Amino acid sequence: MVFLSNLVNGISLGSIYAIIALGYTMVYGIAKMLNFAHGDVIMVGAYIIFCAAQYWNLPFIVSLLIAMAVCTLLGITIEKLAYKPLRQATSLAVLITAIGMSYLLQNTALLIWGANPKVFPDLMNLNTLQLFDGQLSIKGEILVTIAANIIIMIALTMFTSRTKMGKAMRCVSEDRGAAELMGINVNRTISVTFAIGSALAAIAGMLLCSSYPLLQPTTGSMPGIKAFTAAVFGGIGSIPGAMLGGILLGIIEILGKAYISTELGDAIVFAVLIIVLLVRPTGLLGKAVREKV
Amino acid sequence: MKKVLAMALALCLALTVCSALAEDLVLKIAHIGPQTGPAAVYGLATYRGAQIAADEITAADNGITIELLNEDDTHDAEKAVNAYNNVMEHGAQMIVGTTTTAPCIAVGAKAFEERVFMLTPSASSTDVTADKDNVYQLCFTDPNQGSASAAVISEKKLGTKIAVIYNNADAYSTGIYQTFVQKAAELGLEIVSTTTFTDDTTDYSAQVADAQNNGADLVFLPIYYTPASQILIAASSKGYTPVFFGVDGMDGILTLEGFDTKLAEGVMLLTPFVADAKDDLTVKFVAKYNELYGEVPNQFAADGYDCIYALVEAARKAGVQTGSPAEEICDSMIAAMQEISITGLTGTMKWSANGEVDKVPTAMVIKDGAYVGLEN
Numbered sequence: 001m002v003f004l005s006n007l008v009n010g011i012s013l014g015s016i017y018a019i020i021a022l023g024y025t026m027v028y029g030i031a032k033m034l035n036f037a038h039g040d041v042i043m044v045g046a047y048i049i050f051c052a053a054q055y056w057n058l059p060f061i062v063s064l065l066i067a068m069a070v071c072t073l074l075g076i077t078i079e080k081l082a083y084k085p086l087r088q089a090t091s092l093a094v095l096i097t098a099i100g101m102s103y104l105l106q107n108t109a110l111l112i113w114g115a116n117p118k119v120f121p122d123l124m125n126l127n128t129l130q131l132f133d134g135q136l137s138i139k140g141e142i143l144v145t146i147a148a149n150i151i152i153m154i155a156l157t158m159f160t161s162r163t164k165m166g167k168a169m170r171c172v173s174e175d176r177g178a179a180e181l182m183g184i185n186v187n188r189t190i191s192v193t194f195a196i197g198s199a200l201a202a203i204a205g206m207l208l209c210s211s212y213p214l215l216q217p218t219t220g221s222m223p224g225i226k227a228f229t230a231a232v233f234g235g236i237g238s239i240p241g242a243m244l245g246g247i248l249l250g251i252i253e254i255l256g257k258a259y260i261s262t263e264l265g266d267a268i269v270f271a272v273l274i275i276v277l278l279v280r281p282t283g284l285l286g287k288a289v290r291e292k293v
Numbered sequence: 294m295k296k297v298l299a300m301a302l303a304l305c306l307a308l309t310v311c312s313a314l315a316e317d318l319v320l321k322i323a324h325i326g327p328q329t330g331p332a333a334v335y336g337l338a339t340y341r342g343a344q345i346a347a348d349e350i351t352a353a354d355n356g357i358t359i360e361l362l363n364e365d366d367t368h369d370a371e372k373a374v375n376a377y378n379n380v381m382e383h384g385a386q387m388i389v390g391t392t393t394t395a396p397c398i399a400v401g402a403k404a405f406e407e408r409v410f411m412l413t414p415s416a417s418s419t420d421v422t423a424d425k426d427n428v429y430q431l432c433f434t435d436p437n438q439g440s441a442s443a444a445v446i447s448e449k450k451l452g453t454k455i456a457v458i459y460n461n462a463d464a465y466s467t468g469i470y471q472t473f474v475q476k477a478a479e480l481g482l483e484i485v486s487t488t489t490f491t492d493d494t495t496d497y498s499a500q501v502a503d504a505q506n507n508g509a510d511l512v513f514l515p516i517y518y519t520p521a522s523q524i525l526i527a528a529s530s531k532g533y534t535p536v537f538f539g540v541d542g543m544d545g546i547l548t549l550e551g552f553d554t555k556l557a558e559g560v561m562l563l564t565p566f567v568a569d570a571k572d573d574l575t576v577k578f579v580a581k582y583n584e585l586y587g588e589v590p591n592q593f594a595a596d597g598y599d600c601i602y603a604l605v606e607a608a609r610k611a612g613v614q615t616g617s618p619a620e621e622i623c624d625s626m627i628a629a630m631q632e633i634s635i636t637g638l639t640g641t642m643k644w645s646a647n648g649e650v651d652k653v654p655t656a657m658v659i660k661d662g663a664y665v666g667l668e669n
Contacts, residue, residue, distance in 0.1 A: 002506050009498040016495075054551065116333050117519050119526075119551035128530060139530055212495045213551075214523055216331065222493040257499035262488040263461055265499070 001135050006258045007251065008138055014250020015145040016208050020227030021234065021242035022152055023200045029237035030173045030193045033091065036098040037078060039224015040105035041198050045071045045205030046120065046215055047113055053123055060123040067202040075198025076191055083194075084187065102221070109217040120213035123206075141210045148207060149243055152200065156239050165192060173237075226253075229273050235286025244284060319615040320608055322347070322601065323362040323380035325400065326392030326414075330367035331519055334545040335593045336392045339414045342590065342597030343389050345581055350605055357605060366391055370399035377403055386619050387411070387608070387626065389600045392593065394418045394465040401428045408620040410627065412604055414596035417541065418468045422648035427623055429630055429648040431600050431639070433565070435465060438540045439472030441654045442513065442563055447480040449656075449667065451536055451561070452511025456486035456504030458524060460516050463492070469515035469540055485509050490520065501527045504535070511536045518546040525556045536561065544591045547662060554662045561658045565639040566595035567666060578638055589663075592639065599637035606633045 020042060027035045045067045052063035082101050086094050126140025160166035171179040172189045180186050208223055209215055227246060234245025249269060256268035276284065324343050326336030340363055347359035362385055364376035373396030380388070387410040391397040397416035404411050405425040412429045413421060419436060422428050433441065446452060457473065460466035477484055485507040488500040501524060504512050512528075512535050514521050521543055528534070539546075539562040546557050568579050568589045578598060582590040610633060611625035634643045640652040656667040 002502075005502060005506075006499065009496070009502060012498065013496045050551075110329070114329060114333075116329075116550060117331060119522060119549055119553075121551055128532075137531055208495075212523065213526060214495075214519065215551075223495055254496070254499050257488075258503065262490065262500060262503075266491075266493075 001132065005136055006254055008136065008142075009258075010251035010254035011146070011247060012139065012142040012211060012250070013254055014230075014247035015142060015149055016204075016211055016223065016246075017227045017230045017249050018149050018243045018246025019145060019152070019200070019204045019207055020223055021231040021246045022149070022156070022239065023197045023204060024228050024231040025234075025236055025239060025242040026156060026200070027193055027197045028231070029239070030169045031083075031190045032173070033083065033094050034098060034228070035194075035197065036095070036224070036228075037101040037105055038197065038201060039220035039222075039227070040102045040109075041071055041074060041078075041201040041220070042205040042208060042224065043109060043215075043217065043220035044074060044105060045202035046209040046219060047109060048202070049123070049206050050118060050120060050209070050215055053121055063123070064202065064206055067205065068199045071198040071202040071205075072195045075194040075201070079191055079194040084190075087187075102224075106217045106221065113217070117214055117216040120209035120215050122210070122213070124210055139211065141207070145207045145211065148203060149246075152203070153239055153243050156196075160239075165189070169193060226269070229269065232283055233273055233276055235283030238283070238285045238287070241283055241285030248284075317356055317358045317615075318608075318613070319358045319360060320605065320613065321360045321362065321384050321386045322604060323364065323383075323385035323388050323390070324597070325364045325366050325373060325376045325380065325388060325390035325396075327368035327396075328363075328365040330369070332368035332393050332517065334518070334548060334591070335415060336365065336368070338545075338591050338593035339389070339392045339597030339600075341582065341586055342578075342594035342599075343414075343601050344597075345578065345585070345594075346598040346601035350601065357609075359601065359605070361601075366393075366396045366400075368393045368396060370396045372396070373400045374403055376400075381407070381409065381619070384616075385409075386613065386617060386622060387604055389414060389597065389604065391416060394421060394468075395463070397421045397428075398464065401425050404428065408623040410619070410623045410630075412600050412630075414600045415541065415593050416465075418464050419649075420464060420468070425648070426627055426646075429644055430650055431596050431603065431642065432541065432650070433563075433652070433654055434649050435468035436472040437649075437654070438563060439469040439474075439515065440476035442469075442515075442538060442540060443473050443476035443480055443482060445563070445656045445667075446511065446513075446538060447477075447482055451538065452482075452509070454483055454485045454507070454509045454511070456488075456507065456509035456512045456535070457484060458488050458490070458497075458500045458504065458512060458514055458516070460491060460520065461489035463516075465542065466516050473513060473515060494520070497524050497527045498531075500524070501531060501533060505531060505533045509535055511538060514539045514543065517542040518544065518549060522546055522549055522552050522556075525560070529556050538562070541592060544593065547659070548588065548591075554659075557659050558661075559659065561656060561667065562664075563654050564592040564657050564664065565652060565654055566592035567655070567657060567664055569663065569665070575638055595638035599635070599639050599642070602637055603630075603633065603635050603642070606635055 048067040049063045052058045129138040168184045168189045230245040230249040231242045234241030257265040328336045347361040362380045366373035366376045377400045394416040415432045459470040486504045537560045543562040607629040610629035643651045657664040
């Protein structure tokens with residue numbers, strides 16, 4: 001029972017990592033860039049929801065929609081201002097820009113909302129599921145997070161395989177030059193990718209802060225890094241891989257803390273990542289792409 | 294035009310003469326503490342308390358004017374050293390600060406080198422004063438807090454099986470934890486679960502589950518209020534309701550924005566100051582603080598307030614003059630500090646040569662969203 005309860009805690013944490021990892025992997029899969037500012041877009045989304053719900057007393061769904069709209073705009077703006085001019089630059093330059101963007105967002109949030117932490121309100125107001133005479137409790141937020149994960153995963157897979165825009169995304173991901181020659185608007189495709197990734201970030205922010213209700217300008221950074229690890233773990237670029245990687249990472253972290261040592265919790269997570277990458281460099285579900293020489 | 298200039302010049306001269314005649318002792322004291330950032334509650338409180346004390350002394354018209362400089366260190370050691378350099382450039386003679394432990398260790402090392410007298414309202418690690426004759430503490434030391442907590446728990450039989458959750462990336466938390474464990478072993482308290490976290494931790498469910506699974510009926514939290522709030526939330530979602538016992542870092546939990554204070558009901562903590570005490574000094578201070586800042590002061594505000602009175606008392610004894618450079622008065626301040634005894638908001642205090650304060654800790658419990666003495 002103790003093990004089961006730890007497992008539930010692990011899945012809870014993992015489902016949060018998974019939902020953030022989906023955004024990472026989606027942008028990486030198509031634009032082939034690591035958007036390190038993703039964690040901070042999540043933080044902005046969470047703050048918008050906090051303000052909308054707490055200060056303007058808007059209903060929860062409306063707050064979420066506002067946050068999604070704001071994050072989408074923010075994502076497109078970041079892409080236009082910071083990443084687009086670097087389309088032809090080396091991937092290192094883009095990576096450094098993304099890290100810079102991450103700090104810019106954090107410090108802007110510090111200016112706007114101040115550094116005092118805020119406790120995120122319980123917006124979804126869900127009951128806790130009690131099993132085995134209350135020996136095992138599963139928070140309602142967790143079930144919603146897992147459901148959201150599955151829905152988003154299926155929706156993204158459908159979108160990229162069925163719609164015209166989705167197909168364009170896959171083309172861009174495979175060969176940007178050839179896609180352009182075939183008449184695909186590469187810039188627009190990448191912008192749309194960022195828009196979707198950022199809208200997902202708002203949802204992730206809401207779910208992250210509902211489960212772990214502490215909101216401050218650095219809220220997105222550590223979960224962001226862990227989720228990035230999860231995306232690499234599952235095979236970066238692979239949508240089901242992000243979900244699998246996220247959930248496994250959460251379980252490893254919690255079980256490591258519970259049965260080995262709380263002090264080594266994070267060390268265990270990253271050690272597992274290194275081992276997986278040594279054995280399978282493309283991650284669990286990553287495709288090995290042969291480079292033509 | 295010439296006439297106007299002459300008049301102005303004369304006026305200036307007259308003003309200078311006047312101020313020279315009054316011979317007010319002007320003390321330049323600098324406060325350094327976090328006023329933004331995760332520990333902002335503490336730094337704002339110590340600053341506001343110090344400001345109230347400084348205004349009182351200046352207004353009392355007994356020949357002392359306090360000029361209080363203030364810098365924000367955001368609970369960051371590097372920024373704290375910058376803040377220190379800044380106030381020293383502005384001619385600070387002594388320092389109230391820094392409010393939190395890690396920055397205080399950094400600033401203390403620098404102040405020791407440059408011979409600047411420091412009195413920290415609330416940095417409680419022994420590392421703050423260790424090997425530095427010029428750094429004094431107004432709060433209890435961590436060993437003191439750790440062993441006092443164990444003593445209170447044992448004496449009042451608050452719990453038989455104890456869990457400890459502490460931040461192993463933080464000197465303050467680790468310091469209290471170590472002495473708590475020592476004293477608990479002496480007193481025969483059983484510790485059934487010990488878990489840690491760091492500043493980056495998002496999820497506390499594993500720590501709470503460990504305490505719960507080992508059947509702990511009291512959880513000792515020698516940590517700051519921000520992670521404490523998350524632990525209380527995690528415990529409540531698991532339906533786990535042990536006694537939570539915190540130390541002075543727990544102070545602030547009732548003013549955390551958005552936090553449901555019902556979750557803090559029954560939480561116990563050690564603090565030397567209670568805002569609803571009935572003595573004149575406390576009543577006056579609480580009323581003034583409430584009038585200026587619209588909230589009830591916590592113990593950090595009281596610490597800041599007492600710091601100014603202690604420094605003024607010591608400065609008087611040491612014969613500090615207006616504009617005496619900090620490095621010249623440092624040694625006489627150190628000597629004076631060991632001789633004085635003051636009664637402030639946080640009790641009657643005396644200091645020993647190692648910079649530690651001698652006063653009595655009291656245990657409090659949160660009832661209906663306010664602190665009340667554990668005795669009642």
